[in-house]
Amino acid sequence: MRSWRLWLYLIPAAAFALLPLTPWGTSDNLNLGISLFIVAGLASSWNILAGLVGRVNLGHVAFFGLGSLATRQLWLVHEWAFAPAFLAGGLLAAVVAILVGIPALRLKGIYFSVGTLALAEALRLTVSTNLPRISRLPGPMLREYDLTPRYYLCFGVLLLIVVTVFWLRRSKLGLGMIAVREDAEAARSVGVNVLWQSLVAFVLSAFFAGLLGGTFAYFHLSYYPSFTFGPVWTFDALLVTFIGGIGTIGGPLIGAVFFVLLRDVLASNLVNVHLIVFGLIFIFVVLVLPGGIVQITERWRWFSPHSKNVVSKEKVVT
């Protein structure tokens, strides 16, 4: 990688890291930053499986929800310290990913997507029937609630995800994943263990989603447990990744900035119709800009110069 590209990451990262120390570090901006980090993190972690291995997981929220639920329950109900509860949330998501992944990753294409979507919906309905009550931070914690550590925790998790993706991209493991994406049969014939590569990507992706769930549990004062299992989280991650550019490192990040800022602007100015504008934007991206925002700057496509996963513009003539 040429050094100026690295600066494209380092300068915004430094700016976000210093934000709470500057006069712009108002609670509004920190809240916006936290939602940006969570969306960017969900998109980047979803992109590990979708971008590298080429599997579309429509139940990503299941792991976000599990991490969030486990962290919140251990931390508030069982009164663990936050750090172990937070880690346990991520680990639970990873363990569930192993258990689900071994049968589910054998499914081809759309069957995997529908299976994971069904998993997430089943978890959401189970949680909403069994834990219907709102989860609130208890009074003493509420009094010492401070936004800054929450901001840095979310930021840290996002950094961890991005660094992991950088590392994966350069490792043998990541190259194996890309080989699986490009052609699973050919990869198998040169000795790549397809199920293992896919499973590692799936578990990593789930673990990060679980950690993000933990940050959400730490951040929010009160919410319904089933809220963190809502399909909208998966869709946000998916849309952000597609808008930014699937299979790239920068795509989910740019997509998240675009998405969160746009949502913020639209939701405050066009309260009633902002979802319509959103819907139109997604359709526009598919029809006009199928490679996402990073398609504009073609050189940002690092995963593979001939990436099949960047939606092709090639049209089939009938």
Add this chain to the structure above:
Amino acid sequence: MDISVGIVGQSLLSAVLVGSLYGLAALGLSLVFGVLKVLNVAHGELLMLGGYTAFWLFNLLGIDPYLSLVVVIPVLIVIGIGLHLGLFRHVVQFDEEHRIKNSLLIGFGLALILQTIAIRLFTADDRSIATSYSTNAWELLGLRLPIVRFSGLVIGILVVIGLQWFLHRTVIGKAIRATAEDWRTAALTGINVQRMYLITFALGAALSGLAGMLVALQFSVNPNIGLSWTLKALIVVVLAGLGSMPGTFIAGILLALVEAVSSLIFGGQYRELVGLIIFLIILSVRPQGLFGAKYA
């Protein structure tokens, strides 16, 4: 726990009736997915629009819901043609691998738009069609058979027979099946593939409108029901596999039966999880679905 034969029989009967609605909702999705290789996740929103059309025809003009199908189905066909020409026609120009991903994105966008429009126009209230015969029921071997629910089963069977006839006995139907099997070869034999796509999409929309009327009659519609019906329909489609209309309908009934049996055994709060586990087991054993054709 005291489970009498009557309760078991009643819940199995209800499951068959609800399941025929799952099956009907899945038929259109399966057809579109099988032929266009496009996953229309806004299918549930089309169903919702069909439900609303029937509801307003009944509420404002007093038109009987079964009679209103004469209007509901053409309305949905027009919407389907519009959506295909405006959006999905562009998606089927991608190669197959990208059709699904792109159609997901378009479908989500479309679902957001249709939901918001429905909330603006119709408010978020639950609406249901309450006819004078809505609560009528027949007694059958000591079991209650509500007639509006039973009509869903009858309509479902008729639709499956009709579709089977259309797809296997008419020239257009055969051309649609040829397109599903291999569109390149179909195009080489002189089939207008784009027109088959248009007809299939319009037919899929018409089927979702029919299902929507029955949902409004048997349950209720609100602007947010789309996703849960899309999801049910998707599960049924995957469970059944592509390429068989009767298979899709039967899979809908099977799914409802599994849900009913699991809530009898494990209690209602875990029935979704049990349904999911069975779904995953079936998929692991038969990845092409229970009734899937080889080519699909």
